[in-house]
Amino acid sequence: MEDYNKGDRQEIFSKKIRAGKRTYFFDVKATKGNDYFITITESKKSFEDGSFVKHKIFLYKEDFNKFVEALGETVNHVKTELMPDFNFDEFSRENYHNDNNQSASAESDMI
Numbered sequence: 074m075e076d077y078n079k080g081d082r083q084e085i086f087s088k089k090i091r092a093g094k095r096t097y098f099f100d101v102k103a104t105k106g107n108d109y110f111i112t113i114t115e116s117k118k119s120f121e122d123g124s125f126v127k128h129k130i131f132l133y134k135e136d137f138n139k140f141v142e143a144l145g146e147t148v149n150h151v152k153t154e155l156m157p158d159f160n161f162d163e164f165s166r167e168n169y170h171n172d173n174n175q176s177a178s179a180e181s182d183m184i
Contacts, residue, residue, distance in 0.1 A: 109134060
């Protein structure tokens with residue numbers, strides 16, 4: 074029998090996104106029966122005790138298409154209807170994820 078992490082869930086793929094004061098993890102996991110699902114985890118450091126607070130969503134294969142469609146529609150609504158003049162690309166800058174390590178001068182140098 075194969076060696077499985079966390080009981081019956083084997084991690085197949087992982088993508089980490091640092092976003093300001095939080096980090097998102099997108100993980101593909103497999104069950105013993107080689108069925109696949111995705112977990113989406115938000116991790117944020119607690120100011121009180123320095124521990125990490127995590128929120129997790131389990132997304133199963135039968136819901137992938139509905140989830141992606143709804144997420145796309147929701148993001149598109151915010152971008153086009155609620156905030157059409159906002160520059161969302163400013164958050165795509167390579168140095169954005171450096172958690173407050175940017176100085177004002179470094180920011181002006183990038184422009």
